[in-house]
Amino acid sequence: MDNVSTLxxxxxxxxxxxxxxxxxxxxxxxxxxxxDAGQSIGIIGRNGxxxxxxxxxxxxxxxxxxxxxIEGSIKIDGEDVPTMSVEKLIRKVGLxxxxxxxxxxxxxxxxxxxxxxxxxxxxxxxxxMHERIDTVLKQFDLYKKKxxxxxxxxxxxxxxxxxxxxxxxxxEILILDExxxxxxxxxxxxxxxxxxxxxxxxxxxxxxxxxxxxLVEYVDKIALLNDGKLVEYxxxxxxxxxxxxxxYGVGQPIYTALCKRMGLKKPNxxxxxxxxxxVTLLNGLKMYE
Amino acid sequence: MKVLSLYVERDTFIxxxxxxxxxxxxxxxxxxxxxxxxxTVGAVFVVISLFLAISAKVFKRMILLLNVxxxxxxxxxxxxxxxxxxxxxxxxxxxxxxFYKEGLxxxxxxxVRVVDMIISFGVLILTTRPSDLVDDLVQKGxxxxxxxxxxxxxxxxxxxxxxxxxxxxxxxxxxxxTEGNLLQxxxxxxxxxxxxxxxSLVEARERAMAIEIRGFGVEGKRTFVxxxxxxxxxxxxxxxLYVVFTVAVVWRIVLWIM
Numbered sequence: 001m002d003n004v005s006t007l008x009x010x011x012x013x014x015x016x017x018x019x020x021x022x023x024x025x026x027x028x029x030x031x032x033x034x035x036d037a038g039q040s041i042g043i044i045g046r047n048g049x050x051x052x053x054x055x056x057x058x059x060x061x062x063x064x065x066x067x068x069x070i071e072g073s074i075k076i077d078g079e080d081v082p083t084m085s086v087e088k089l090i091r092k093v094g095l096x097x098x099x100x101x102x103x104x105x106x107x108x109x110x111x112x113x114x115x116x117x118x119x120x121x122x123x124x125x126x127x128x129m130h131e132r133i134d135t136v137l138k139q140f141d142l143y144k145k146k147x148x149x150x151x152x153x154x155x156x157x158x159x160x161x162x163x164x165x166x167x168x169x170x171x172e173i174l175i176l177d178e179x180x181x182x183x184x185x186x187x188x189x190x191x192x193x194x195x196x197x198x199x200x201x202x203x204x205x206x207x208x209x210x211x212x213x214x215l216v217e218y219v220d221k222i223a224l225l226n227d228g229k230l231v232e233y234x235x236x237x238x239x240x241x242x243x244x245x246x247x248y249g250v251g252q253p254i255y256t257a258l259c260k261r262m263g264l265k266k267p268n269x270x271x272x273x274x275x276x277x278x279v280t281l282l283n284g285l286k287m288y289e
Numbered sequence: 290m291k292v293l294s295l296y297v298e299r300d301t302f303i304x305x306x307x308x309x310x311x312x313x314x315x316x317x318x319x320x321x322x323x324x325x326x327x328x329t330v331g332a333v334f335v336v337i338s339l340f341l342a343i344s345a346k347v348f349k350r351m352i353l354l355l356n357v358x359x360x361x362x363x364x365x366x367x368x369x370x371x372x373x374x375x376x377x378x379x380x381x382x383x384x385x386x387x388f389y390k391e392g393l394x395x396x397x398x399x400x401v402r403v404v405d406m407i408i409s410f411g412v413l414i415l416t417t418r419p420s421d422l423v424d425d426l427v428q429k430g431x432x433x434x435x436x437x438x439x440x441x442x443x444x445x446x447x448x449x450x451x452x453x454x455x456x457x458x459x460x461x462x463x464x465x466x467t468e469g470n471l472l473q474x475x476x477x478x479x480x481x482x483x484x485x486x487x488x489s490l491v492e493a494r495e496r497a498m499a500i501e502i503r504g505f506g507v508e509g510k511r512t513f514v515x516x517x518x519x520x521x522x523x524x525x526x527x528x529x530l531y532v533v534f535t536v537a538v539v540w541r542i543v544l545w546i547m
Contacts, residue, residue: 064501108440119512123512
């Protein structure tokens with residue numbers, strides 16, 4: 001893998017190694033990568049590859065919530081994440097977890113109050129709080145539901161509420177750890193529509209996702225993890241064109257698999273990863289018939 | 290979605306009072322009825338509490354609450370009427386059992402205290418949203434962590450019951466006998482316990498992470514999206530309650546000394 005400059009990056013991780021308390025093996029091992037501001041990054045890998053652990057280190061839950069042995073450095077805007085104040089870290093990084101039902105506070109009776117939960121904790125002034133809540137609820141199409149109990153929402157709406165609640169804190173970086181893994185196709189579409197808005201806001205987004213067809217349409221680069229190690233960090237087409245990609249147990253987008261089976265490559269020598277790329281490629285072939 | 294709450298939605302003066310005012314009334318009335326071993330004092334507070342319940346249009350619900358303790362109240366009358374240590378004056382006989390005046394009067398005092406406790410707290414819980422009470426207490430200085438526990442229990446317990454029902458259905462669909470004799474029900478209960486406890490622990494950990502990354506652990510000044518207002522009426526009622534409480538305590542001390 002190429003060495004990447006981490007000097008001007010939004011997030012820079014160098015030789016990051018982490019082991020959970022009482023665990024035999026390291027969950028992350030010698031990870032080095034950098035992410036620029038405004039970039040969208042996908043993290044893929046089989047179960048146990050270290051994807052969620054990497055999210056927890058980036059969001060500061062490691063070592064604050066999960067203890068254990070951490071080595072190497074992880075910095076945001078040049079500041080060390082493990083030693084950054086919690087308040088500052090929350091304003092920099094937001095994290096959305098897998099299960100939409102367990103990440104709402106459970107203490108608030110309405111959607112509106114649920115979004116306010118984090119803002120109240122940070123002591124945001126009331127006027128600004130209302131403004132931020134209204135903005136995110138409208139942005140994620142939840143404004144009509146603002147007086148409903150959060151537990152009455154569907155899975156997709158609940159996950160959108162989770163994203164909205166985190167975005168109300170106006171983080172510069174948003175990490176989504178398999179945000180659609182427990183959702184039905186409709187819920188998944190709802191969440192990806194919400195995620196697609198984030199790019200327009202200039203937020204740096206890191207997303208762990210197994211639905212590659214959706215993922216590749218959104219991310220600039222993908223980090224492939226295996227057994228806690230960073231195998232490759234590159235564009236989606238390069239990652240999924242790797243001959244040994246299936247050895248890492250991650251599968252590939254259906255379009256890539258189809259083109260591999262048909263032996264169809266793009267002019268740059270890589271396989272298409274998205275629907276549009278595949279259609280363009282097939283149309284190109286048709287042209288030469 | 291069910292929430293553990295007995296709140297009855299009505300548009301009354303009592304509903305509009307600040308939750309802490311209602312809590313203060315409940316505490317003052319209970320303390321005073323216990324402070325004075327007097328049926329009259331207790332009866333006065335029962336009447337006031339009943340008047341509040343009627344004004345708040347929650348009297349019917351209040352009767353339901355009182356029904357819950359009816360058997361306990363009846364047992365107090367029987368036990369004290371028959372076995373109170375100072376029993377001396379027989380009043381009447383029932384199936385060969387003699388009831389005494391002293392015991393019956395003492396049971397009446399206990400009943401008045403219990404009924405006042407239920408009605409005064411009933412006024413609070415029937416006319417106040419639980420979340421409003423918790424928010425108000427937190428805004429008045431209750432630890433946000435303790436407030437969170439109180440507020441979340443109201444929603445998370447019904448959520449756990451719903452999970453229990455899902456797990457039971459899943460176990461039943463795989464052939465587990467959840468009905469039948471006691472032994473079958475007992476074994477079904479144990480089959481349910483494992484997944485329920487594990488699921489609850491995982492959810493609790495995830496929820497703890499989720500609220501932590503939304504600043505729950507941040508120390509410092511908190512703000513509130515919905516402030517519970519303290520009206521003029523609240524202020525006057527609180528002052529009146531403080532005065533009544535102080536007079537009652539002083540009076541009681543004087544009675545002890547004399």
